[in-house]
Amino acid sequence: MSSSRVFATAKRLLKQLRHDPRTILLLLGVPLLLMVLLRYLFGAQIAEFNNLAPMLIALFPFTIMFIVTSISMLRERMSGTLERLLTSPISKFEILAGYGLGFGILAVIQVALVLLVTFGPLELTTKGNIAMLLLFSLLDALMGTSLGLLLSAFANSEFQAVQFLPAFIFPQMLLSGIFTPRNQMPQALKFLSDLLPLSYAIDGASRTASSTTWNLATSVDLTVVVFAIPLSLALGALTLKRQTK
C-alpha cells in the first residue's frame, strides 16, 4: 500500500468539497442547529437534554458521513472516474482508505464543533469523560463512512442512495436506544437491536457521557464499533469490481 496515494485521494475529496461551500456549510452547520433546537425543545428539563444530547452527538456524524460518502462513491461510479482509477496503479484498498481518511478529517472538524457548542453555550453537563465521547463520536463517523461505502455499491442512482437513509439508517436509529432504552424493548426487537452496530455506538456514547467508570459493557461497545469499521470496509472492497458486465 502506498500512503501517498491514500493521502492524494483524501486531499482530492476535500478539494472537491472546497469547491462546494454550501455543502460544507450544511455539513458543519446542520448538526449545530439541531443541537440548539434540541436544547430549547427541552427548555427547563435540563436532565432530559443531558441524557439525550450525548446520544445525538454520536448519531449526527454517523448519519451525515453515511450520506456524504455513499453519494460521493456513487458519483465516482457513475462518472467513470472509478473505472479510470481501477485501470490505474491505485489499489481498491487505497481508494477506500483515502475515502476513510478524507471524510474522517471532515468528521473530526464536525464533531469538535458540535462538542464545543454543546458543552459551551448550550451548557451540556455530563459526569463522564468528554474525551471518550469525542472518541466514540469519531468512530461513529468512520463507521458511517465505511457503511456508506459498502451500501453505495447497491445503489444505481442518487434516488436509490438517498432512500438508504430511511431504509437503512432510520431502523437502526429507532432500535438504537435513543427513543426507548434498549433493555425495555420487546425480546425480538432487543435481539435485532443487538445485531446492529449503531446500537453499540449510541450505547457507548451515552455510557461514557454518564459515568467515569470504565466497565465491561463500555469495552464491548468500543470493540464492536472498532471492528465494524474494517469489516464494512473489507466488504466494501469486495463490491469494488474491477471487471464489470
Added chain:
Amino acid sequence: METVLDIDRLYVRRSGNLVLNNLTLEIHGERVIGLLGASGSGKSTLMRCLVGVQRIESGTITIMGLPAGAKELRRKVGYVSQSPAVYLDLTVMENLDYFRSIFSLPYSRLREVVETVSLAGAQKQLASSLSGGQRARLSLAIALLPSPSLLVLDEPTVGLDPLLREELWNYFHELANQGCTLIVSSHVMDEAERCDDLVLLRDGKIMFHSTPATLKASTESDNLDSAFLALAKRVKSEF
C-alpha cells in the same frame, strides 16, 4: 515489428447478447490503428477488454506479453472512455494533479500534458464549466500523464472543431513515432484516412484489417467512404 496486442478467440456476452464473437486480432506496435464500425458493433466493448475492465466469456488478450488488465500494465496502457471520466467539481489542474500523484510523476509533467491538449488557458477552470471538447481533452490529458506505450482512445475527437482534430491527429502520429501504439475508435470516415492501419468491426467480428491503401485497392474505390460501402455489401452477400 513487435506484436503489442494479441487477441485470441475472444467472446464477450453482455446481457445475453454476444457482443464480441470469436474475435482474433494481432496488432503491431508504433502505429495508429483506427477501430471503425457502426455503433453497436462492439468497439467500446473491445476497448474495455483491452484495459481489463470488461468481463469476458472466453478467449485471451495479451498486451506486451501480459494478460490485459495485469497490474504491470496499468502504467503502460492508457485508456480514455467515450464520456470524459473527470471530476467535474475539480479544476483542470486539480484533476491532473490527483492522477499525477497516483502515477507518482513529477510536477513538470502537468505543464507538458496541459500544453499538449491545449488546455493551458483553462487550467484554473472547474471541469464542470468546460465545453464538451475541453472535457474530452482533459480526459485525454489524464491518460497521457504516465506516457503509456499503448493508448486506447474511444472516440477522442467527438465534438472537436476541425482545427483541434487536425492537431490531435498530428499529435497521435507524433506519439506513434515516439514508440507508442494507439488504438483510436471513430465512426467518422474521414478520420480513417489518417490511420496507419484500419480494423473494421461488424457484429462483434473483424471484417477487415489492413492499411487504408489496401482497403481502397481491394475494393477498387478511390475513397474510403465508397470502399467501406463496397466491403459492407460484399460481406453481406457472403453470409
